Amino acid sequence: MSDVVAQLREALGDRVDTDPAALQVARADKSGHAAASAPLAVVRARTVDDVQQTMRIATRTGTPVVARGAGTGLAGGANAGAGEIALSLREMDRIVEVRPDDLIAVVEPGILNGDLDRALAEYGLWWAPDPASRDIATVGGNIATGAGGLLCAKYGVVRDAVLGVDLVLADGRLLRLGHRTVKGVTGLDLTSLVIGSEGTLGIVVGATLKLRRRVPGDVHTIAAVFPDVRAAAEASAAVTAAGIQPAIMELMDAACLAAVHALLGMQAPPAGTAQLTLQTDGPASADEAEAIAELLRRRGGEVAVSADPAEGERLLRIRRSMHPAMETLGTTLIEDVSVPRSALPAMFDEIARIERAYGIVIPTVAHAGDGNLHPNFVFDAEPDAAGIVAVPPAVWDAADELFRAALRLGGTLTGEHGVGVLKSRWLADELGDDQWELQRQITRVFDPAGILNPGKVFAR
Amino acid sequence: MSDVVAQLREALGDRVDTDPAALQVARADKSGHAAASAPLAVVRARTVDDVQQTMRIATRTGTPVVARGAGTGLAGGANAGAGEIALSLREMDRIVEVRPDDLIAVVEPGILNGDLDRALAEYGLWWAPDPASRDIATVGGNIATGAGGLLCAKYGVVRDAVLGVDLVLADGRLLRLGHRTVKGVTGLDLTSLVIGSEGTLGIVVGATLKLRRRVPGDVHTIAAVFPDVRAAAEASAAVTAAGIQPAIMELMDAACLAAVHALLGMQAPPAGTAQLTLQTDGPASADEAEAIAELLRRRGGEVAVSADPAEGERLLRIRRSMHPAMETLGTTLIEDVSVPRSALPAMFDEIARIERAYGIVIPTVAHAGDGNLHPNFVFDAEPDAAGIVAVPPAVWDAADELFRAALRLGGTLTGEHGVGVLKSRWLADELGDDQWELQRQITRVFDPAGILNPGKVFAR
Numbered sequence: 001m002s003d004v005v006a007q008l009r010e011a012l013g014d015r016v017d018t019d020p021a022a023l024q025v026a027r028a029d030k031s032g033h034a035a036a037s038a039p040l041a042v043v044r045a046r047t048v049d050d051v052q053q054t055m056r057i058a059t060r061t062g063t064p065v066v067a068r069g070a071g072t073g074l075a076g077g078a079n080a081g082a083g084e085i086a087l088s089l090r091e092m093d094r095i096v097e098v099r100p101d102d103l104i105a106v107v108e109p110g111i112l113n114g115d116l117d118r119a120l121a122e123y124g125l126w127w128a129p130d131p132a133s134r135d136i137a138t139v140g141g142n143i144a145t146g147a148g149g150l151l152c153a154k155y156g157v158v159r160d161a162v163l164g165v166d167l168v169l170a171d172g173r174l175l176r177l178g179h180r181t182v183k184g185v186t187g188l189d190l191t192s193l194v195i196g197s198e199g200t201l202g203i204v205v206g207a208t209l210k211l212r213r214r215v216p217g218d219v220h221t222i223a224a225v226f227p228d229v230r231a232a233a234e235a236s237a238a239v240t241a242a243g244i245q246p247a248i249m250e251l252m253d254a255a256c257l258a259a260v261h262a263l264l265g266m267q268a269p270p271a272g273t274a275q276l277t278l279q280t281d282g283p284a285s286a287d288e289a290e291a292i293a294e295l296l297r298r299r300g301g302e303v304a305v306s307a308d309p310a311e312g313e314r315l316l317r318i319r320r321s322m323h324p325a326m327e328t329l330g331t332t333l334i335e336d337v338s339v340p341r342s343a344l345p346a347m348f349d350e351i352a353r354i355e356r357a358y359g360i361v362i363p364t365v366a367h368a369g370d371g372n373l374h375p376n377f378v379f380d381a382e383p384d385a386a387g388i389v390a391v392p393p394a395v396w397d398a399a400d401e402l403f404r405a406a407l408r409l410g411g412t413l414t415g416e417h418g419v420g421v422l423k424s425r426w427l428a429d430e431l432g433d434d435q436w437e438l439q440r441q442i443t444r445v446f447d448p449a450g451i452l453n454p455g456k457v458f459a460r
Numbered sequence: 461m462s463d464v465v466a467q468l469r470e471a472l473g474d475r476v477d478t479d480p481a482a483l484q485v486a487r488a489d490k491s492g493h494a495a496a497s498a499p500l501a502v503v504r505a506r507t508v509d510d511v512q513q514t515m516r517i518a519t520r521t522g523t524p525v526v527a528r529g530a531g532t533g534l535a536g537g538a539n540a541g542a543g544e545i546a547l548s549l550r551e552m553d554r555i556v557e558v559r560p561d562d563l564i565a566v567v568e569p570g571i572l573n574g575d576l577d578r579a580l581a582e583y584g585l586w587w588a589p590d591p592a593s594r595d596i597a598t599v600g601g602n603i604a605t606g607a608g609g610l611l612c613a614k615y616g617v618v619r620d621a622v623l624g625v626d627l628v629l630a631d632g633r634l635l636r637l638g639h640r641t642v643k644g645v646t647g648l649d650l651t652s653l654v655i656g657s658e659g660t661l662g663i664v665v666g667a668t669l670k671l672r673r674r675v676p677g678d679v680h681t682i683a684a685v686f687p688d689v690r691a692a693a694e695a696s697a698a699v700t701a702a703g704i705q706p707a708i709m710e711l712m713d714a715a716c717l718a719a720v721h722a723l724l725g726m727q728a729p730p731a732g733t734a735q736l737t738l739q740t741d742g743p744a745s746a747d748e749a750e751a752i753a754e755l756l757r758r759r760g761g762e763v764a765v766s767a768d769p770a771e772g773e774r775l776l777r778i779r780r781s782m783h784p785a786m787e788t789l790g791t792t793l794i795e796d797v798s799v800p801r802s803a804l805p806a807m808f809d810e811i812a813r814i815e816r817a818y819g820i821v822i823p824t825v826a827h828a829g830d831g832n833l834h835p836n837f838v839f840d841a842e843p844d845a846a847g848i849v850a851v852p853p854a855v856w857d858a859a860d861e862l863f864r865a866a867l868r869l870g871g872t873l874t875g876e877h878g879v880g881v882l883k884s885r886w887l888a889d890e891l892g893d894d895q896w897e898l899q900r901q902i903t904r905v906f907d908p909a910g911i912l913n914p915g916k917v918f919a920r
Contacts, residue, residue, distance in 0.1 A: 101700060192653065341563075
């Protein structure tokens, strides 16, 4: 047993887990990528002091630390490998405070987004940031990746919903960043800097969240099928351009739609068919749904509108079944580019071009309301001895073309999944070398010895 | 003429202004504070290249640079003094691009917020960030201070409405931070870091703004008078706690209200009377106005509701006349603390206590919807030979008590005006020494020689 593990055990006792199965789990997230070998230990922190003690030992011994929530990331950002400590925040899952009068909650990072939102519902409050993984992903992971979700065009991303974070630095010191007020401009906005920093600046051990009231009134669900994906993409861009703001606007291309129909045992749609699924909410919900339906019909969509919650849930279920349906097709690399909304049709053209050029299928779903696409690169590959499936070089080449196309269209490499280990080699392409170097220097202010999540984000 | 000015002149010709009147203007903003003497020159940049050339000369000669917009700041953050270059962005005021389909605009920093919004109205678009100074303050100044305004509880602060900024570093390099997409998590969020950084990280030479559609439907205005300020504060907190979200909710205490009535030649309200002025908008505007009116009546308010735009404007005019009314009372130090909304009544108790303890009058207006208060410390003082009025030490002592009370109540030193030169001595009280030092080190990554707005924010 290494000296580091011995020191951790002395300080933290049974919070230090070296069970081989636990170490294997900590190597991977849901991206399909895993570290080449297992970490030294998984520390299951229960208190801020546990985190501080872990970081002091890490600093003293020069040991890298990988912060980890529920392990649902899609970029390998929380994967821990040889010689590293996996610091799990999952057991720090308390709701510390709920203030309906101030529309804030103070929580620990390990609570699941869905659990938090259900607890807030009792107060009529709503935790709006809603990654599709909300029921299995933590608030801390949401903050670490700057995650998005389905509702962002209308209700914002997680950065818009966090007022402050408590951060343990690499050397174990605790900083309280941000504030409890709607407004506050005292010094630099380090809260926003930490959101999306993927464990490179410190360990988030608490967060003060800006809540919304639950939206009153009926939700209307609109499903529209189009003969091809370009028509669906143009229609979605037209909804935004017309000035109507649905809460949700999801697009599924033909390959996605066919796979989901097969999975759910539904009759196959005509070849090439793409689908838009939208929801409107709030006091103008019915009027907005009618206006959207009319616009989609004029653009050749076959449209169904429903105010019935059960029917709405049934329609959205097709979208929600995307990831299980992809798993039936083979191994997938789930990508995450984002483009200005008007560029959605052009981005779908680029995806079709890359499919032809590489002879691969790239079923794609898009949060069309905000221009965020998830192309799924499907491939066949055998797991290695450790059970890990490597992405073939040709798939990375195709992904490289996808990233460059998104940048050309004014977009970005990653809308909501983060850079992690999978995209670090493209980071400087988007940021430019000067900004890349400046960002790396900022991480060094927080973490001079470079022990926080090394090999991620700023590795190249 | 100094060597620096000679170099500026050679590079920038008539964009270098050394007219004594221009230099005097650059010493001060609207805080009442001014630098002890005048800067070397005012550079009136017209292009990004002008800014880069200025910064290269500044770096080469070790000359401090103070970025400046319209000079409407309230914390002295843009005041330029001896040996410094005042770099005015006011003439860089173009709208570079408007994209209604993507809900974005790209602008230069010198455009006035009001001018931008009027130009966007033609497209049905809205630039929501609305400092009370919107018609005289620039978008760049709004970004530099992280400004707020009247609509923030419902429509957010400026940080929520900026997707990217173009930043010239101290050494003249240009960085493009952020993105054009709704979502984007590629690397650290330097855009948010720059917002509110008050000229300490670089010179903002362009911004990509996230726009809203103009809100359809009628606006309803509610005015309610209460026998004392505590009753009005409790009523405003009750509106928030009841889950109704007005677009505007402004509170004026008795001293404010009396001064405005006198200024406008209106009949004086009964002694002690405080007023709430609210507006509701959007599709539920009428219902929300009625619910708010009913709640305020139950709490003892004398309430008037109007859907007539002219009458609404008349009611809001009382609030908008605050600053001119204060000027009739004497010299004022306009403060800017922010507290959680539930703490508004307690904060008004603290202000009353400080008034008694120091024998001074502190007329206070509050953006009650978001807990941001502007106490006005009124005092008599003669201008010095340079025309500058110094805030008396006793007034600073009273302000010091105000800041500490706000922090005790879970609040912040400055909700929207910034730290500038006036609040830098309190900055570490809120941040703590560790965070203060970390923030200062981050500024050094952007500006290793410390030539960007020295003596502001992080001076102590």
